[in-house]
Amino acid sequence: MSLQVPWWAWAAVVGVILVMLAIDLFAHRKAHVVGFREALAWSGVWVALGLGFGVVVWRVWGPDAGGQYLAGYLIEKSLAVDNVFVFALLFGFFAVPRELQHRVLFYGVLGALVFRAAFIGAGAVLLEHFHWVLYLFGAFLLYTGVKMARHSAVEVHPDRNPVLRALRRLIPVTDRFHGRRFLVSENGRRAATPLLAVLIAVETTDIVFAVDSIPAIFAITDEVFLVFTSNAFAILGLRAMYFLLAGAMHRFGYLRYGLAAVLVFVGAKMLLADVYAIPVWLSLLVIVGCLGVAIGASMLKTRNTVGNTPGITS
Template sequence: MAVPLWAWGAVIAFTLALLALDLFVLHREAHEVTLREAAWMSGLYAAAGLGFGAVVWAWRGPEAGGEYLAGYLIEKSLSVDNIFVFALIFSYFGIPARYQHRVLFWGVIGAIAFRALFIALGAALLDNVDWIVYVFGAFLVYTGVRMARGHTVEVHPDRNPVIRLMRRLVPVTGELRGQRFLLREGGRWVATPLLAALVMVETMDVVFAVDSVPAIFAITDDVFIVFTANVFAILGLRALYFLLAGTIPRFAYLQLGLALVLVFVGAKMFLTDVGKLPVWISLGVIAAIIGASVAASLWTARRDRGGAPPAAGAGAA
């Protein structure tokens, strides 16, 4: 089903409105995001994402609505894996909690742009190269197996080629200058650690997008659904970071759950010529895997703490 231009325009306008509200109203001044603030912001973005799913359901029917919800759940779940990486980046560059939101805000804008590019490229490949679906499937299964075996994305800013290139082009100061990314010093432009952290965040998002974009194409080849599921999942990533950054180590089985999801959706791509698995079965399997991994993690954390409930996470990395 062809999606009219007004629908694309409405999604983009709504996304820009949420970003403007975030930057110019909620976080106009630099401050440390509290747990309470992160919680209601996470609720707001989750409501927006699920609410859009209801709109898709009413507008295009249960099949499209189910595809959106499955894609949104995959992207939201995989985005949790980013949180620990962000914490490591902020720790490496010494970014205080009050400035972390600014880095993540611009990081989200870059992430949306990169995801749009990856989605357009993926759609073009799927439309023009029949066998690429098996390449995507094999890559997802391979990534899932590696993740299940404990192989995770490592953060080494000192070895990152993009960071090295940036440092050659623009000198990086050793200290922060408020919320500024760039400033003129001694007649030349210099970058602050805030810009270095942002570049690293964007670099890592490209790495994560290589997994997440093929994963959602395993659910649907509808570019509108793929794009909107990505956008609404990414919009809530900042709030989710401040809500969960201090508690991610307690989700011991989440990585295994995400690995199983990647293997499942990768296997689905191999079975494309055999038959399409109903979207509600896919949604149920994905939800069951993620739900079981979270429940097992929380139960283990509670047991290890001697029956005490897990403590709430802090807003700072």
């Protein structure tokens, strides 16, 4: 049975997201280095908001919808760890000062919300009119999961990014940062700063990651409201997660195997949807189990190690 979501519920969710983004922007209106304690506090706020909305879904639409939302939220939150590692590499490649990194991530998340909303809408239309797309998504997730398990290193090549190449053809890019500005005027001409270049790199990278995460959530539920909200509330905490975890990414060596297992599971769930509908509680149990084992094994392996992920410092 599909959820009956009134228009004002959609408006309320979008309103909450915009208000929280405005609060975050106001709190970080001055460029500064986001420390561990600040990142931890904001991470707590975003996680509480995401889980709190899950409670609302549970109370209003029932435990089945609540379980679907939570499973989707956990998948997106876990896949976001890969984003954190890539963002660290991008910031290192462009030598972005630490006090400017939050500004890039803020607008990156804002763009990600818009693009993912469009992808979710397109995915919902495809699944509604072309049932065979379900099997295409499932096969793609199986392939992605196997590929993730077999490849340990994440490679980033911003110099090969076609969007960045197009930017450089359209407008000159300065060789130094100009504070928090994305565009400046040099010699009477409008020019882009490296901050705009790294923002475009972050945005296009997130679009690539969305190709994995959105089909994965559709494997849990085909309710567009739940797909969007679980995705949105998980993404909202991406900035704080970056500042919280970027320096400790070396401690998550086995997480990719847990993520790979989750993707393989949800891919198989999609392929078997017309044969056997895996219960929501079982999906949630498998997802939590895979991620819990992977994180626990990673912590045990690296409990006596120290070090930083390359590309975090300015």
